[in-house]
Amino acid sequence: MVAELEANQTQVQRIVQSKAFRTSEVHRNLLNYLAEKSLSGSADSLKEYTVGLDVFAKPASYDPRQESVVRMHVARLRQKLAEYYRTEGVNDPVIVELPKGGFRVTFEQRELVPEPVAPSAPAPVSRAWPRSQKIMGAVLVLGLLSVGILGAKLWTSRTVPVDRSGLSPELMQLWGPMLYGNRPLMICLAAGNGDGTASGAFLLGQFLAHRKDNVLLTRSNQLAMPEVVMDNVVFLGPPSGNRQIEALIQGQPLVLEPDGIHNLRPLPGEAALIPDQTPGTSKDVEETHALISHVPGLYGHGDILYLSGNQISSTLAAVRALTDPTLARALIAQLKSPDGTVPRFYQVVLRVESMDSMPIEISYLFHRDLTPRGSSANSRP
Numbered sequence: 001m002v003a004e005l006e007a008n009q010t011q012v013q014r015i016v017q018s019k020a021f022r023t024s025e026v027h028r029n030l031l032n033y034l035a036e037k038s039l040s041g042s043a044d045s046l047k048e049y050t051v052g053l054d055v056f057a058k059p060a061s062y063d064p065r066q067e068s069v070v071r072m073h074v075a076r077l078r079q080k081l082a083e084y085y086r087t088e089g090v091n092d093p094v095i096v097e098l099p100k101g102g103f104r105v106t107f108e109q110r111e112l113v114p115e116p117v118a119p120s121a122p123a124p125v126s127r128a129w130p131r132s133q134k135i136m137g138a139v140l141v142l143g144l145l146s147v148g149i150l151g152a153k154l155w156t157s158r159t160v161p162v163d164r165s166g167l168s169p170e171l172m173q174l175w176g177p178m179l180y181g182n183r184p185l186m187i188c189l190a191a192g193n194g195d196g197t198a199s200g201a202f203l204l205g206q207f208l209a210h211r212k213d214n215v216l217l218t219r220s221n222q223l224a225m226p227e228v229v230m231d232n233v234v235f236l237g238p239p240s241g242n243r244q245i246e247a248l249i250q251g252q253p254l255v256l257e258p259d260g261i262h263n264l265r266p267l268p269g270e271a272a273l274i275p276d277q278t279p280g281t282s283k284d285v286e287e288t289h290a291l292i293s294h295v296p297g298l299y300g301h302g303d304i305l306y307l308s309g310n311q312i313s314s315t316l317a318a319v320r321a322l323t324d325p326t327l328a329r330a331l332i333a334q335l336k337s338p339d340g341t342v343p344r345f346y347q348v349v350l351r352v353e354s355m356d357s358m359p360i361e362i363s364y365l366f367h368r369d370l371t372p373r374g375s376s377a378n379s380r381p
Contacts, residue, residue, distance in 0.1 A: 011094035190237025313354035
């Protein structure tokens with residue numbers, strides 16, 4: 001028992017000293033606290049109020065019903081543990097998890113099971129993965145190709161130092177707020193739109209690889225509000241059907257609907273509806289539209305970027321417009337105001353001509369400056 005206790009304590013220290021936790025003091029403190037309570041057998045009696053006082057130094061008047069800080073950070077800690085075991089901790093001897101529904105941390109010894117091999121060959125071993133990773137593995141195997149493509153790209157990026165060199169000035173203006181700072185970047189793929197996000201996910205993975213070292217991946221039906229509060233978010237695909245995503249974009253002047261882009265406050269000469277036109281045959285040129293929306297995160301913190309379209313080609317075109325240096329240069333030229341500033345937050349409508357779901361022409365139609373009055377317009381990191 002003493003040896004097992006020491007092994008568990010050593011594993012906790014290994015985790016809090018890892019790269020995944022290096023920039024997050026609050027999650028290091030939270031994990032140490034919950035692990036200590038769990039190892040002493042008192043975690044099952046923990047209350048949200050107690051955690052708020054002990055870890056987050058909340059006053060005695062703290063009301064968990066009014067403040068969700070504990071729930072948000074516990075959810076984030078659970079996510080960071082899973083991320084750690086997918087990367088740095090893949091071979092660790094002890095698996096630390098924080099099951100939903102409580103504050104008790106669990107410790108599981110990783111079993112090494114020999115696989116049957118020919119007598120002349122050395123017997124390799126296979127790892128026994130934690131329950132959460134078994135589930136994740138099944139989801140990835142059965143999931144859509146887009147998740148696998150982007151996940152592979154982002155996995156590779158974690159093994160290489162972050163390198164933002166090679167970005168054009170225009171790409172830096174568009175992506176600076178997302179690539180700099182300590183906020184993780186959450187890539188969220190529209191559920192039920194696998195074909196529409198596969199190519200875009202591949203391009204996005206190529207662009208982000210080696211340029212951001214804290215990138216997370218999820219689908220829209222698994223996105224939780226605590227993640228939106230704490231991360232920058234890039235959403236890929238049509239937002240319809242996801243209440244969190246739709247709630248975050250409410251109140252914007254341009255809205256993507258199944259029949260096209262609705263212009264809720266058209267300026268003179270602008271149409272109230274920019275419809276998508278479907279081709280008569282598979283050989284015809286298809287005309288669709290993409291909507292790029294860069295808006296503030298919840299409570300004005302962080303950034304949320306929507307790369308949206310109803311068709312495969314329009315979603316792909318939105319990604320290309322923000323990752324291709326030539327297209328980015330053309331977009332920045334349109335976004336610039338007469339005094340040379342570029343809005344931090346904006347919506348852009350693109351016209352997309354495509355064949356066989358592949359964009360062959362991407363052109364700017366118009367945009368809206370969403371930057372609040374009195375704030376800096378330039379999108380500088």
